[in-house]
Amino acid sequence: MARVVVDVMLKPEILDPQGQAVQRALPRLGFQGISDVRQGKRFELEVDGPVDDAALARIHELAETFLANTVIEDFVVKVEEPAVEAK
Amino acid sequence: MARVVVDVMLKPEILDPQGQAVQRALPRLGFQGISDVRQGKRFELEVDGPVDDAALARIHELAETFLANTVIEDFVVKVEEPAVEAK
Numbered sequence: 001m002a003r004v005v006v007d008v009m010l011k012p013e014i015l016d017p018q019g020q021a022v023q024r025a026l027p028r029l030g031f032q033g034i035s036d037v038r039q040g041k042r043f044e045l046e047v048d049g050p051v052d053d054a055a056l057a058r059i060h061e062l063a064e065t066f067l068a069n070t071v072i073e074d075f076v077v078k079v080e081e082p083a084v085e086a087k
Numbered sequence: 088m089a090r091v092v093v094d095v096m097l098k099p100e101i102l103d104p105q106g107q108a109v110q111r112a113l114p115r116l117g118f119q120g121i122s123d124v125r126q127g128k129r130f131e132l133e134v135d136g137p138v139d140d141a142a143l144a145r146i147h148e149l150a151e152t153f154l155a156n157t158v159i160e161d162f163v164v165k166v167e168e169p170a171v172e173a174k
Contacts, residue, residue, distance in 0.1 A: 009131065022154070029149070031145060034133065035134075037130060037131070038130070041126060041129060042094050042126070043124060044124070047122070062113070
């Protein structure tokens with residue numbers, strides 16, 4: 001079992017109203033020094049068996065056709081090492 | 088300028104209807120071998136100046152009070168190395 005993460009973010013040229021709303025609120029909450037905030041989606045996929053090139057290609061296809069709207073969004077596929085359980 | 092990423096995911100014990108909806112649709116779309124899907128939020132913060140311990144502590148506080156609902160969500164704060172522009 002391995003975990004593959006797909007991060008989906010709006011393309012840089014696309015306005016991000018949610019991110020802007022967060023950014024505008026920061027000074028009011030006392031947080032300075034953050035010049036931009038972008039908000040996107042994170043998918044964690046638990047994959048049966050080894051994550052070989054074929055599996056990654058399939059997940060890339062899945063992200064492209066289903067998880068991201070590639071007209072306005074970019075996505076990144078990453079294999080995450082299984083977190084060592086804290087004893 | 089550095090980028091700090093805050094990943095916000097529902098706690099494992101909290102039902103994730105969006106993730107389940109994605110997972111149930113996968114076989115219909117021809118994707119097998121994915122046993123679980125969790126969906127969360129990803130925030131990319133552009134931070135002015137160096138990201139030292141004090142800045143990270145502030146961002147951790149920001150995530151705890153504003154970006155995540157810590158009753159039902161966990162969050163992870165990560166400093167992301169500036170991506171080298173592909174030449």
